[in-house]
Amino acid sequence: MGSKQLQKVLVIDDEPDIIELLKYNLKKEGYEVKTATDGKKGVEIARDFEPDLILLDIMMPHQDGVETCRQLREVPDLHGTFIIFLTARSEEYSEVAAFDIGADDYITKPIKPRALMSRISALFRRESKKKKDTNKINIGALTIDRTSYTVTIEGEQVTLPKKEFELLYFLAQNPNKVFSRDELLQNIWGSDVYVLARTVDVHIRKVREKIGEGYITTVKGVGYKFDLN
Structure with missing residues (x-):
């Protein structure tokens, strides 16, 4: 992602x-901003605008935020886009659904603009730090390319939503090292985002479904590792 003046929301x-x-607070911080009042229109605008970040309400008429997020995550050009859910609902099931479908953060209303701007800045800082790492990992038939957010197995491309990709990439960067769920939450979602531990399990299961069972191993009672043995 570019400089702050070029970041689009x-x-x-x-x-x-x-x-x-x-819109007022984002523009004041130097972001380029576009808006939509429903999910379907939001997906259309996102395809053309290719934002760095999407702030997405969950409870909307016609098409809710969860379905909108699912559609956004299917757009290849938006694989690297952050999605933050905004909602008045704080029930656990809606939070789990948000992260399972590919959200990067989850913020309940009423919105506190200064706190939200801080969360957005934290997301962009983490992304900038990650981009300084090696961009491509090749392990046997598996290639993980952070530049294009693509995963290929024996030349066949596999589509992973952003958080599934980051989880796989992080584990592959540290082969044979076991990480607890808390460590994975800290490294993938960050300390300023509240995520349930079971979200890690769901993401691991989905990654395995797409790349096969042989790469990520469960270490019972401890956590997960990318296995090169």
């Missing part, structure tokens, strides 16, 4: 007051 929310509040 799309706000998708059906509440005009929320849109205006976010």
Whole structure:
């Protein structure tokens, strides 16, 4: 992602007051901002705008945020885009659904603009730090390319949502090292994002379904490792 002046944010929310509040604060911070009042329109705008970050309400008419997020994660050009859910709902099941579908963060309303801007900055800082690492990993028939957010197995491309990709990439960078769920949460989601430990299990299961069972091993009672043995 480029300098702050070039970073683009799309706000998708059906509440005009929320849109205006976010638009004002984001522009004040130097972001380029576009908005949409429903999920379907948001997906259309995202395809053309290719934002670095999407702020997405969950409860919207016609198409909710979870379905909108699912559609956004299927767009190849948006694989590297951050998605933060905004919602008045704090029930556990909606939080789990948000992260399972590919969200990077989850913030409950009422929105505190300064706190939200801080969370956004933290996401971009972590991304900038990660990009300084080696961009491509080749292990046998598996290639993980962070530049294009692509994974290939024996030349066949496999599509992984952003967090599944980052989890695989992180484990592959540290082969044969066992990481607990808490360590994976810290390294992939960050300390400023609250995520349930079971979210790691769900992401691991989905990665295994796509690349096969032989790469990531469960160490019972401890955590997970990328196995080169």
